[in-house]
Amino acid sequence: MLENKVGMIFGVANKRSIAWACAEACREHGAELAFTYQGERLERNITRLTKDMENTLVVPCDVTNQSEVDAAFEAVDKKYGRLDFLIHSIAFAPREALEGEFLDTSRDAFLTALEISAYSLPQLALSAKPLMKDGGSIVTMSYYGAEKVVQNYNVMGVAKSALESSTRYLANDLGKDNIRVNAISAGPIKTLSARGVKDMSTFLTHIEERSPLKRNVTAREVGNTALFLVSDLSSAITGETIYVDCGFNIMGI
Ligand code: 1JT
16 A cells, blocks of 8 residues: 555654554555654664664664754765655654642743644655655644643643644645645554553543543554655645544543
């Protein structure tokens, strides 16, 4: 399904990352993949994970460092000469901002969360555009806290709202170049980011009890949806936020 397509994957920290599940799904359908990592600490993980994959590229890319972003896209241009899809699975907020009240969010935490978790989407889309010569597809990861209040999610909810809105504005700008932009609103998954989130287990149990499918989502299910969104099967879908949450978001009382 993705034969002869080149993708760039942002946000693999380890094998449990949503970005990694997306990569595996795309790889199984024939895509060639370039991976970026943030900080030297994570370089070894991604190098190990991709050691048996053919024709991959692994480059550093801290989105707060524009020269690293430029170098990452230059490396993709040099190796493949094109880009067909981009998967954005990046978010950050200081730990203290994800507990207690949103009211107490510092200016610094707010700006950091919005810069890394939301601004990075238009930032990367701008660099991707010239490489997406035959059109393309951009997919980002959101969460329910973007539209409803989720205790402790706090400033990340505000950042995800900005991210979902950015998805729509980018879809409008890039539609004329046949570049689609969509978000996946994934149910909670135990990844490195989710580790240390207070009451995560209670939270997962709540979804098991309340969601229509009576279970939580797997990273691979999110990966399969990303595969659909980067493939030509979704050629008329853009600007959307697609829920991959076992139906949790449709429930009222
Ligand atoms: C970040 C973190 C973004 C955790 C995230 C996230 N998007 C989803 N999660 C998991 C989560 C977190 C909370 C939650 C429910 C799910 C941590 C690092 C910063 C970026 O609240 C009930 C807080």
